[in-house]
Amino acid sequence: MMRLELVKRPQRSMLFSALSPFIAFVLTIIAGAILFALLGVNPLKAFQIYFLEPISQVWQLHELAIKAAPLILIGVGLSVCYRANIWNIGAEGQFILGGIVGSSIPVLFPQFEGPLVLPLMLLFGMVGGAAYAAIPALLKARFNTNEILTSLMLVYVAQLFLDWLVRGPWRDPKGFNFPQTIQFNDSAILPELMPASGRANWGFVFALVAAVLVWILMSRMLKGFEVRVLGSSPRAGRFAGFGINRMVFFAFMLSGALAGLAGISEVSGAIGQLQPVISPGYGFAAIIVAFLGRLNPLGIVAAGLVLALTYLGGEAVQSALGISDKVARVFQGMLLFFVLGCDTLIHYRIRLIGFAAPKLESAPKLEEAR
Amino acid sequence: MSANQDDANLLEVRGLTKTFGTLTACDHIDLNVAKGEIHALLGENGAGKSTLVKMLFGTLEPNSGEIFWNDQAVTITNPGFAKKLGIGMVFQHFSLFEALTAAENIALSLDDGSPISTIAAKARALSYSYGLPLDPQSLVGDLSVGERQRIEIIRCLLQTPQLIILDEPTSVLTPQEADKLFETLERLRSEGKSILYISHRLEEVKRICDRATVLRHGKVVGHCNPRKETAASLARMMVGNDVQAVVRAPVQGIETAQPLLEIRALSRRPATPFSIPLRNINLTVRAGEVIGIAGVAGNGQGEFFESVSGEVPQQDAASVRIRGKDAGGLSITGRRLMGAAFVPEERLGHGAAPRMKLSENLLLSRHATDGKVFVGAGGMVKSDAIYAAAQRIIKAMDVRKSALDPEAAALSGGNLQKFIVGRELDRRPSVMVVNQPTWGVDAGAAAHIRQTLIELARSGSAVLVISQDLDELFEISDAIAVMHNGELSKPLPIAEATFEKIGLLMGGAEPGHAEHALETS
Known part of the structure; x- marks a missing residue:
C-alpha cells in the first residue's frame, strides 16, 4: 500500500506561478481531446468548432463580450474577497438579487421613463446585490458562521425567490401565463455599444472600468493594502489596526455590488425582462475566472473572455455535432481543477510513502550515499 | 580536517555548502563532533547556524559537501532518516499539541505503534533517571515552558540518539531551570552521547561546552576551546569586531518626571x-x-x-x-x-507581514500616524514617500538585505527586528x-x-x-x-x-x- 503526501516546497518558482494558468489551459485541451475522442468525434474538428468558430465573425465577438461582461464584473469583485481570505461563494445569488431589485423600477413603474431610469436601475441593482451579500457578512461577523455555507445557501433562496416573483406577483398579466415579467420600456434597456455590428451592450464597458478601478484599489490604495494584509497575515493586520469585521463587510458588499451590477446589466441589456432563470451559472463560473486570472483584476479580464468562450463553444458543439452543451460545464470544471492542481504543485511536491512502518534496521542504507 | 585528538568522530562535515539564490548561507563548512563532547555552535543571526543544522537534520538539502557519520559518508534526505541514524533535535520552538497529554505528544512522534501506556512508562522512567521529572499524563496546555521543553528532550532521548542538537535551549528557562538542564547535559555527555549546542549566551557556552565552532557570514571562522576564551573574545570571533558595550547613563530625579x-x-x-x-x-x-x-x-x-x-x-x-x-x-x-509605539514579540506574521516588502511593512504600523506623508488624497498610497522612508530606516538601523526592497521573510531575524524597531523609533514615539x-x-x-x-x-x-x-x-x-x-x-x-x-x-x-x-x- 502506498499513500501520497504533500510536502511544502522551500521556494516556489516564480516562472511556474506565472505560467500556471497557461499550463492549466493546455491540460484542459488535452483532457478535452480525450473526452471528444471518447464521444466519437474528431478532436481537431471539435476544437475548431468549440474554440475558433465562435469568434470568427464580428457579431460573434459581440456575443463573446455579452457573456464575458458578467463573468469579469463578478470575478473582479470576488478577487477582492479571496485576496482578503473571505470566501464568498454566493455571487450567483447576489447577481439574481441585483437583477430583481434593479428590475423593480421598470416592472412596478412601467410608466416611468426618461434618462433617469437606467442609472437608477443600475444603482438599485448594486444596492440589491450588496445588501444580499451583507447577510452572510453579518452572520460571519456576528456569529462566526462559515461564509462558504451561508453564501452558497442564499443562492438557492435567491433562485426560488426569483422563480416565485415571475410566476406570481410580477408576472406579465398579458403574457399568456408565461412565467415572465412585462418587457421593459425603452428607457430601461441598456443600450448597445455598436448596434451596427452586434448586440454587445454597455455591460462590457462596466466590466472593463470595474477591472481597472479594482486594480487601482488593490495596488495603489490603502484599502487594497488592508485587504492584502488581512488576507495574508491577519495577526499583522490586527497589529496594523485594521478591523477584520469591517473587512468582511467591505469585501462582501463590494463583490455583492459588482455581482448585482452584472445582474441588472444582464437583465436590462441581454434579456429585457425578468425570467425564472437569468444566469447560466455566471456567479459560479466567475469563481473560476477569479482564480484563472490569478486574482488580478487585469488577468481576470483575460480569464473572463476565455470562460465566455467555453459557453459559446458549448452551444456551438451542440448545434454542429449534437453534443450536449453541458460539455461547457465540463470544460469549466476541468479548467478550475487544473488551475488549482497547478497551484498546489507549485507550492507542494508529492511524495509517495510506503504504508508499512519502516523497519529501523533496514531503512537507512549508509553505503548507498553519494 | 581531522579531529584534534584520538577521540573518534561521531559526525564530520566537510565543505558543506548551501546557497539560496545569490546568498550563500553556508560556505564550505567544516565541523567535527567527537563522541562524548558538548560542542557549541556559535554565530550571529544569519551566520548560517540554522541552515547548517537543518542540513544535518535532513530538512534542507546541501548544494555540495559531505557528511560523515561514524566515518561513513551519508546523505541525510529527511528528518526520519536523521532520526534513524541517531540524530535527535530539540527545536527552539516546540511542536506540541496543547490539548493532548505529554505521553500522547511523545507517541505521535515515535511512529512505531507501541501502546501509549508503554510509552508513558518509558517516558516517566527516562525522565526521572535524567533528573527531568515529567508526568506523562499531564496536559501540555497546563505545563510551564520549562516542562514543555522537558517533553521535547524526553521525546528526543526515547529515540536513543547518539547526537542531540539543541537550538537555544535556555532562552525559555529561568536561571534555576537552566542549571538543571546543564546537569542533564553533563550526564548525557558522561554516557558518551554527543551534543551540538547552539546558543548565543556566551557564559553558558563557556560553562558547559568542550569545544566551539564559530560561524560568521556562512563561513567557519574558528574552532576553539571556549573554556580558554573570555566572553569578549568569543563575541569578537562571532561578530568580527568588538561588540560595543551598551552605555546606560543614570537618570536623576525620575520620581518627579511626568508619567x-x-x-x-x-x-x-x-x-x-x-x-x-x-x-x-x-x-x-x-x-x-x-x-x-x-x-x-x-x-x-x-x-x-x-x-x-x-x-x-x-x-x-x-x-x-x-x-x-x-x-x-x-x-x-x-x-x-x-x-505610543509598539513592537510585538513575533516578527513574522505579527510585527510584519512575511510576504510583503519592507516598504509595505512600514505602512503597516504607520498608515495612520503618518497619514499625511504616506497616504494622499482619496486613500492613494504614496509609494515614493514610503520607499524613501523605508530606505532611511534601513540606513539608520544598518539593516542588511539582499535586494533594495525585499520581502520581510527574506531578511534574517536580526535584520528584520532592526527594521521593525527602527520603523517605530523613526516616529520618535513618546511611549x-x-x-x-x-x-x-x-x-x-x-x-x-x-x-x-x-x-x-x-x-x-x-x-x-x-x-x-x-x-x-x-x-x-x-x-x-x-x-x-x-x-x-x-x-x-x-x-x-x-x-x-x-x-x-x-x-x-x-x-x-x-x-x-x-x-x-
Missing part, C-alpha cells in the same frame, strides 16, 4: 482555555526611564502586550493611560495617534512598548537595538521592555518588574535587583504587590 504610560488595575479574563488571565496589574513608566518586565515565557506577557497595545481594548478606559489621558477603550491605532526586543538577534544587532532604546528614553520618552533575557534587562532597565502567572511584581530599582531576586520572582515567589487583593474574577 507617560500608566497602567491601573488592569485585569483580563483568559480569552482561551490556554491563555493566562491578567490580575490587577499596576505600573507607571515615566519620561526618561526604561522599565523592564522579566518572566518566564507564557506567564501573561503576550496577553499584557495585547492589552497595553490596544490590539485588545479594555472596558475600563482608565486602566491604560497614555500621556495623562485615558486610552483603555482605544484601538491600537488610537493609541498610536496618542504617541514605546517592546516585547522581546532582541529575541534571536545577534550580539552586534542586539547591542545596537538596546542602545537605541536607552537613548530614546533619555531623550524624554517612556520605554517599557518585556523580555525573557535577564542579561538584557539588567543591561538596559532602570527598574525591573517580574510577571508571573498574570501578576506583576513591583518594579525593583536596578541598584537593588540581583539575578537571584529576579529569578526567585520568576519562579513564583511571592509577588511584590501582594497587598493589592484580587479585585476581579
Whole structure:
C-alpha cells in the first residue's frame, strides 16, 4: 500500500506561478481531446468548432463580450474577497438579487421613463446585490458562521425567490401565463455599444472600468493594502489596526455590488425582462475566472473572455455535432481543477510513502550515499 | 580536517555548502563532533547556524559537501532518516499539541505503534533517571515552558540518539531551570552521547561546552576551546569586531518626571482555555526611564502586550493611560495617534507581514500616524514617500538585505527586528512598548537595538521592555518588574535587583504587590 503526501516546497518558482494558468489551459485541451475522442468525434474538428468558430465573425465577438461582461464584473469583485481570505461563494445569488431589485423600477413603474431610469436601475441593482451579500457578512461577523455555507445557501433562496416573483406577483398579466415579467420600456434597456455590428451592450464597458478601478484599489490604495494584509497575515493586520469585521463587510458588499451590477446589466441589456432563470451559472463560473486570472483584476479580464468562450463553444458543439452543451460545464470544471492542481504543485511536491512502518534496521542504507 | 585528538568522530562535515539564490548561507563548512563532547555552535543571526543544522537534520538539502557519520559518508534526505541514524533535535520552538497529554505528544512522534501506556512508562522512567521529572499524563496546555521543553528532550532521548542538537535551549528557562538542564547535559555527555549546542549566551557556552565552532557570514571562522576564551573574545570571533558595550547613563530625579504610560488595575479574563488571565496589574513608566518586565515565557506577557497595545481594548478606559489621558477603550491605532509605539514579540506574521516588502511593512504600523506623508488624497498610497522612508530606516538601523526592497521573510531575524524597531523609533514615539526586543538577534544587532532604546528614553520618552533575557534587562532597565502567572511584581530599582531576586520572582515567589487583593474574577 502506498499513500501520497504533500510536502511544502522551500521556494516556489516564480516562472511556474506565472505560467500556471497557461499550463492549466493546455491540460484542459488535452483532457478535452480525450473526452471528444471518447464521444466519437474528431478532436481537431471539435476544437475548431468549440474554440475558433465562435469568434470568427464580428457579431460573434459581440456575443463573446455579452457573456464575458458578467463573468469579469463578478470575478473582479470576488478577487477582492479571496485576496482578503473571505470566501464568498454566493455571487450567483447576489447577481439574481441585483437583477430583481434593479428590475423593480421598470416592472412596478412601467410608466416611468426618461434618462433617469437606467442609472437608477443600475444603482438599485448594486444596492440589491450588496445588501444580499451583507447577510452572510453579518452572520460571519456576528456569529462566526462559515461564509462558504451561508453564501452558497442564499443562492438557492435567491433562485426560488426569483422563480416565485415571475410566476406570481410580477408576472406579465398579458403574457399568456408565461412565467415572465412585462418587457421593459425603452428607457430601461441598456443600450448597445455598436448596434451596427452586434448586440454587445454597455455591460462590457462596466466590466472593463470595474477591472481597472479594482486594480487601482488593490495596488495603489490603502484599502487594497488592508485587504492584502488581512488576507495574508491577519495577526499583522490586527497589529496594523485594521478591523477584520469591517473587512468582511467591505469585501462582501463590494463583490455583492459588482455581482448585482452584472445582474441588472444582464437583465436590462441581454434579456429585457425578468425570467425564472437569468444566469447560466455566471456567479459560479466567475469563481473560476477569479482564480484563472490569478486574482488580478487585469488577468481576470483575460480569464473572463476565455470562460465566455467555453459557453459559446458549448452551444456551438451542440448545434454542429449534437453534443450536449453541458460539455461547457465540463470544460469549466476541468479548467478550475487544473488551475488549482497547478497551484498546489507549485507550492507542494508529492511524495509517495510506503504504508508499512519502516523497519529501523533496514531503512537507512549508509553505503548507498553519494 | 581531522579531529584534534584520538577521540573518534561521531559526525564530520566537510565543505558543506548551501546557497539560496545569490546568498550563500553556508560556505564550505567544516565541523567535527567527537563522541562524548558538548560542542557549541556559535554565530550571529544569519551566520548560517540554522541552515547548517537543518542540513544535518535532513530538512534542507546541501548544494555540495559531505557528511560523515561514524566515518561513513551519508546523505541525510529527511528528518526520519536523521532520526534513524541517531540524530535527535530539540527545536527552539516546540511542536506540541496543547490539548493532548505529554505521553500522547511523545507517541505521535515515535511512529512505531507501541501502546501509549508503554510509552508513558518509558517516558516517566527516562525522565526521572535524567533528573527531568515529567508526568506523562499531564496536559501540555497546563505545563510551564520549562516542562514543555522537558517533553521535547524526553521525546528526543526515547529515540536513543547518539547526537542531540539543541537550538537555544535556555532562552525559555529561568536561571534555576537552566542549571538543571546543564546537569542533564553533563550526564548525557558522561554516557558518551554527543551534543551540538547552539546558543548565543556566551557564559553558558563557556560553562558547559568542550569545544566551539564559530560561524560568521556562512563561513567557519574558528574552532576553539571556549573554556580558554573570555566572553569578549568569543563575541569578537562571532561578530568580527568588538561588540560595543551598551552605555546606560543614570537618570536623576525620575520620581518627579511626568508619567507617560500608566497602567491601573488592569485585569483580563483568559480569552482561551490556554491563555493566562491578567490580575490587577499596576505600573507607571515615566519620561526618561526604561522599565523592564522579566518572566518566564507564557506567564501573561503576550496577553499584557495585547492589552497595553490596544490590539485588545479594555472596558475600563482608565486602566491604560497614555500621556495623562485615558486610552483603555482605544484601538491600537488610537493609541498610536496618542504617541505610543509598539513592537510585538513575533516578527513574522505579527510585527510584519512575511510576504510583503519592507516598504509595505512600514505602512503597516504607520498608515495612520503618518497619514499625511504616506497616504494622499482619496486613500492613494504614496509609494515614493514610503520607499524613501523605508530606505532611511534601513540606513539608520544598518539593516542588511539582499535586494533594495525585499520581502520581510527574506531578511534574517536580526535584520528584520532592526527594521521593525527602527520603523517605530523613526516616529520618535513618546511611549514605546517592546516585547522581546532582541529575541534571536545577534550580539552586534542586539547591542545596537538596546542602545537605541536607552537613548530614546533619555531623550524624554517612556520605554517599557518585556523580555525573557535577564542579561538584557539588567543591561538596559532602570527598574525591573517580574510577571508571573498574570501578576506583576513591583518594579525593583536596578541598584537593588540581583539575578537571584529576579529569578526567585520568576519562579513564583511571592509577588511584590501582594497587598493589592484580587479585585476581579
